Amino acid sequence: MTPARSGEWRPLPRRFYQRPVVELAAALIGQVLVRRRGRLLLAGRIVETEAYGGEGLDPSAHSFRGSTPRCAVMFGPAGHAYVYTTHQGRCCLNVTAEGDRRGKAVLIRALEPLSGLETMRALRLAALDEGPTRARLLAGRADHELAAGPGRLCLGLAIDRELNGVDLTGARSPLWIAGPGRSGGGSRPSIRWTPRVGLNPASASCAWSWRALDVASAAVSPPRGARAGGSKLPRPRACPRPQHRTAKNIP
DNA sequence: CTCACGATCAGCT
DNA sequence: GCTGATCGTGAGG
Numbered sequence: 001m002t003p004a005r006s007g008e009w010r011p012l013p014r015r016f017y018q019r020p021v022v023e024l025a026a027a028l029i030g031q032v033l034v035r036r037r038g039r040l041l042l043a044g045r046i047v048e049t050e051a052y053g054g055e056g057l058d059p060s061a062h063s064f065r066g067s068t069p070r071c072a073v074m075f076g077p078a079g080h081a082y083v084y085t086t087h088q089g090r091c092c093l094n095v096t097a098e099g100d101r102r103g104k105a106v107l108i109r110a111l112e113p114l115s116g117l118e119t120m121r122a123l124r125l126a127a128l129d130e131g132p133t134r135a136r137l138l139a140g141r142a143d144h145e146l147a148a149g150p151g152r153l154c155l156g157l158a159i160d161r162e163l164n165g166v167d168l169t170g171a172r173s174p175l176w177i178a179g180p181g182r183s184g185g186g187s188r189p190s191i192r193w194t195p196r197v198g199l200n201p202a203s204a205s206c207a208w209s210w211r212a213l214d215v216a217s218a219a220v221s222p223p224r225g226a227r228a229g230g231s232k233l234p235r236p237r238a239c240p241r242p243q244h245r246t247a248k249n250i251p
Numbered sequence: 252c253t254c255a256c257g258a259t260c261a262g263c264t
Numbered sequence: 265g266c267t268g269a270t271c272g273t274g275a276g277g
Contacts, residue, residue, distance in 0.1 A: 060258070062273095065274090068273080068274065086257075086258075086271090087260095087271050088260070088270055089271080089272090090260075128261085151260065196258075197259095252276100253277085254274105254276090255274100256274095259269105260269095262266105262268095263267085264265085264266080
């Protein structure tokens with residue numbers, strides 16, 4: 001936001017990412033994702049993440065069946081960006097974990113915008129078709145909705161496949177993750193665990209509560225299609241026996 | 252080459 | 265709360 005605050009946004013070191021992936025998903029809550037675009041900094045506080053396990057361990061992970069051209073970055077060192085495209089030209093951002101080259105990563109699902117809000121709004125709008133609803137969207141898009149969702153935050157922060165593989169710890173990186181700085185207030189966020197979004201409810205991995213979210217944030221992404229603006233926290237998708245992580249759960 | 256499948260989103264009921 | 269759009273990716277023939 002302010003130059004003084006942006007000066008506090010230094011990249012977290014490699015060792016921050018070198019830990020079990022579920023632990024990293026929790027540790028990322030409250031940190032600040034920063035995107036440098038020319039002289040402009042776009043940034044938001046991370047409020048929602050999901051852990052994805054490794055090859056042969058987590059059927060929901062792209063790395064489950066081993067390295068492919070798309071997910072090769074997951075098999076690289078920790079602290080790099082894995083950006084993949086989903087349909088409708090949208091992207092999702094993951095950060096690699098552990099560095100054991102077994103394909104573990106954390107999906108960043110939602111941010112609370114901190115810096116560059118007008119640019120985020122413009123980038124989001126540019127991705128929509130021109131039409132009669134455009135003005136209404138412009139007026140109605142609340143700040144906390146700008147990056148509430150994995151595809152939305154990539155649009156708003158101009159994150160696309162060109163950033164796939166970038167080192168998040170690099171001093172000159174166009175993308176990095178920083179500590180909360182003074183604005184963090186010193187108190188650790190309160191984390192709630194739920195099953196991950198979009199899984200087949202019948203799948204065994206649906207029982208693993210590997211989605212971490214900041215209970216205090218209004219910017220967490222709804223599981224699917226729910227109207228924004230409501231104050232209710234998202235309800236986890238119906239899954240058999242949701243449970244918190246256990247030693248057995250952690251790949 | 253062809254086919255099936257989503258780690259989604261916006262709009263409407 | 266539900267539906268349709270729409271296309272990159274990877275597996276298989």
